Amino acid sequence: MSITGVYKGLDNVPIKETVISTIDGEKGKLYYVGYSVEELAEKSNYEEVSFLLLHKRLPTGEELKDFSNKLMKERTIPNEIWSILEKTPPGAPLMDKLKAGVDLLGLFDGEAEKTDKAARLSTAIRIISKIATLVAGVYRLKKGLQPLEPDPGLNHASNFLYMATGKKPNALESKIMDVTFILHAEHELPASSTAALVVASTLSDLYSAVSAGIGALKGPLHGGANERALEMLMSIKTPEEAEQYVLRELASKRKIMGFGHRVYKTFDPRALIFKSYLEQLSEMRKDRKLLEIANRIESVMIRELGSKLIYPNIDLYSGPVFNLLGLDKEIFTPIFAAARSVGWIAHILEYWEDNRLIRPRAVYIGPGPRRYVPVDER
Ligand SMILES: CC(C)(COP(=O)(O)OP(=O)(O)OC[C@H]1O[C@@H](n2cnc3c(N)ncnc32)[C@H](O)[C@@H]1OP(=O)(O)O)[C@@H](O)C(=O)NCCC(=O)NCCS
Numbered sequence: 001m002s003i004t005g006v007y008k009g010l011d012n013v014p015i016k017e018t019v020i021s022t023i024d025g026e027k028g029k030l031y032y033v034g035y036s037v038e039e040l041a042e043k044s045n046y047e048e049v050s051f052l053l054l055h056k057r058l059p060t061g062e063e064l065k066d067f068s069n070k071l072m073k074e075r076t077i078p079n080e081i082w083s084i085l086e087k088t089p090p091g092a093p094l095m096d097k098l099k100a101g102v103d104l105l106g107l108f109d110g111e112a113e114k115t116d117k118a119a120r121l122s123t124a125i126r127i128i129s130k131i132a133t134l135v136a137g138v139y140r141l142k143k144g145l146q147p148l149e150p151d152p153g154l155n156h157a158s159n160f161l162y163m164a165t166g167k168k169p170n171a172l173e174s175k176i177m178d179v180t181f182i183l184h185a186e187h188e189l190p191a192s193s194t195a196a197l198v199v200a201s202t203l204s205d206l207y208s209a210v211s212a213g214i215g216a217l218k219g220p221l222h223g224g225a226n227e228r229a230l231e232m233l234m235s236i237k238t239p240e241e242a243e244q245y246v247l248r249e250l251a252s253k254r255k256i257m258g259f260g261h262r263v264y265k266t267f268d269p270r271a272l273i274f275k276s277y278l279e280q281l282s283e284m285r286k287d288r289k290l291l292e293i294a295n296r297i298e299s300v301m302i303r304e305l306g307s308k309l310i311y312p313n314i315d316l317y318s319g320p321v322f323n324l325l326g327l328d329k330e331i332f333t334p335i336f337a338a339a340r341s342v343g344w345i346a347h348i349l350e351y352w353e354d355n356r357l358i359r360p361r362a363v364y365i366g367p368g369p370r371r372y373v374p375v376d377e378r
Helices: 037-043 046-055 061-073 079-086 094-108 117-142 156-165 171-183 191-200 206-217 225-235 239-251 269-285 289-308 314-324 329-352
Strands: 021-024 029-032
Touching: 029 037, 029 046, 029 269, 037 171, 037 269, 046 061, 046 117, 046 156, 046 171, 046 329, 061 117, 061 156, 079 094, 079 117, 094 117, 094 206, 094 329, 117 156, 117 206, 117 329, 156 171, 156 329, 171 269, 171 314, 171 329, 191 206, 191 329, 206 329, 225 289, 225 314, 225 329, 239 289, 269 289, 269 314, 289 314, 314 329
Parallel strands: none
Antiparallel strands: 021 029
């Protein structure tokens, strides 16, 4: 069969059907199993959203209690894993430490190779729960601190924030962390979910697939933009300077971080939710500097590039929110990974219901068949 035509970047190539999520890029809407993220962020919590994505329906009260309890009980990480991670180079990227941690979790999980539906679901719960502990722990180790024991009295997101910062969050901080986990939980098939799916389609194990997802998310074209958006906001001193900054960067044909999206051609709905929480958090901290700079950049960008359909994406406002929660920028992408683990796994479990090995082709443009020349004759 001759193969012609290349779908560069697999742009708009559908590789599976799904009921897990859908994005309306023109209207700026994102739905998980039919529920809008705005409504989920307002009324739900990460435990319930995780159940929704894995089971493709909302849980009953009893099911939610049971699922939350299971997540809570799986939070600890074997000490052997901490002592290996403690010996990794202190300067190594946190995403690499997280990836190594997930591989180690797989290595230490005697049930990882089981393939029946119930066993896979239990493995999924173990990964989703422990990955948050891993992120908080490698973050602390990198700062020269010891990982903290999880607090069974806190929900998934609040416990994560506590394990990362050592401080129990107040009501607003707790809500913001929960919303962070909800809004990063799922986003159809970006590069990381696709990478995880490719690995899973070989019928490899869930840990290997999640590890591949982390590797893909690490890249600056995917999960790394939130750090760089915050760096930009922090390098600018006043809103007036922000306007000059944007005009200068655009004149030099450089991209402004936290703007533009392959799918959204209007406001990313998650950006608007983060923006409202940034307003509340800035009020609480009595520190509106990052908010005012981000607002000015937003209005200048819309004035300058609105006609090209370039609008703020989630990364413009998530970075300043994390900063005001007391988190260093190197943990931003790992938080994204911890929250997204459920989206990766939900897509894998859905795909396994009717698995087909993902095996694309390449169009060969090299030389025709020719004789091998031994090295001493070349
Ligand atoms: C996300 C991103 C890679 C999408 O790229 P894309 O699909 O190629 O973008 P588009 O094709 O819609 O871009 C249309 C035009 O707007 C410009 N543009 C897009 N994003 C821009 C940005 N953030 N700043 C300045 N100009 C931008 C493009 O250069 C292009 O200009 P041109 O018509 O003169 O060539 C890109 O917007 C980007 O690099 N954004 C910054 C990084 C970021 O925030 N990433 C996180 C995404 S969630």
